[in-house]
Amino acid sequence: MDAYIASVPIHLLYAMHMIKQKGIRDCDLYYVPTSNNADELLRAVKETGIFHDVIMLPNINIEYPITIAQCIKIAINRFGARKELKKKYYDTVYYNTDGWLLNSIIFSSLNNKCAKNIFVENGINPYLTPYDSKEWYLRLFINCQFMTCMDGRFIDERYVFEPSLISVAQSGEIHKINKLNRSDNEVKEHINQIFGYDEKLDSFKDKKIIIMEQGPRKEPIDMIGLWKKVSNYIDKESAIVKSHPRQKESALRELGFDLYERYTIPWEVLTFNQDMSEKTLFCIFSTSCVNPKVMFDEEPRIVLLYKLIGIDYSFFGRGMINYVEGVRDLYRDKSKFFIPDSWDELEDYSKKYNLSKK
Secondary structure (H helix, E strand, C coil): CEEEEECCCHHHHHHHHHHHHHCCCCEEEEECCCCCCHHHHHHHHHHHCCCCEEEECCCCCCCCCCCHHHHHHHHHHHHHHHHHHCCCCCCEEEECCCCHHHHHHHHHHCCCCCCEEEEECCCCHHHHCCCCCCCHHHHHHHHHCCCCCCCHHHCCEEEECCHHHCCCCCCCEEEECCCCCCCCHHHHHHHHHHHCCCHHHHCCCCCCEEEECCCCCCCCCCHHHHHHHHCCCCCHHHEEEECCCCCCCCCCHHHCCEEECCCCCCHHHHHHHCCCCCCEEEECCCHHHHHHHHHHCCCCEEEECHHHCCCCHHHHCHHHHHHHHHHHHHCCCHHHEECCCCHHHHHHHHHHCCCCCC
């Protein structure tokens, strides 16, 4: 019997995929409710019949900035998690998070301390941040709770989509996750059922340009001004805006762009259902744009605008920029991945590849 630990909605997609890749036949799912729709998601997961049992854990996920009140709440909630996990004996445990505290609570609650521990891709984090690099006070807090701190010593294997992009030392034997197979109708049906995907409502088939709107940031980026200028170089009628899930309202509505209204559906679910190879993805700086290549080995045209924001863009982080540029290096057709240095370059590129008004 195996166990899978997930804490955000997209982890459910990874879980389904890993079960398929590894041929896992008997697995329980434990979900840490960090999203508002956790109950709804888990009801849909149960209906698929993929997992032997589906269990909601108390919220043991720490969020930054760390507060004393939050630590006290998690210290209490961990007893609820321990009660659930103590009921079973697992041979292998899959973790979809790099959080020391959450992982330590899980590990310390297991009946079988010799269980194999496998980490599964958790977005950008495993590519850029060494798992063993955590704040000293976090280890102290974990130890003071009479738990074993689950650092890199306990990681047996780690699965990621593109091992070549890992830029830091990571514990555990590194393996490659198979690319997602869009023709796998069984997995697709389960994913669409869980996330409420409806092709009639969520299709971008009639749009060749998708604008991935930047999520909220503290830096003074003139979003409206930038996209207003971009609109002079592209065919707005062929474009649609995919807002960031943390936004309640798109800032680009006033510019007259078509908006995708069901923007809380994960981008990975949308790309699972639609061939992106003929699309052009515009964004300031977003790892979502490179997901089709990383997860499907599909090459949409990508235009990143971070060099045109008019302020020093180093706040995106050298590691993040290296990661995105590393994906560019994986492209077979290098002309489809473009980072303009000037507005003139963007204008020329748009004309050359038929992105502007005819």
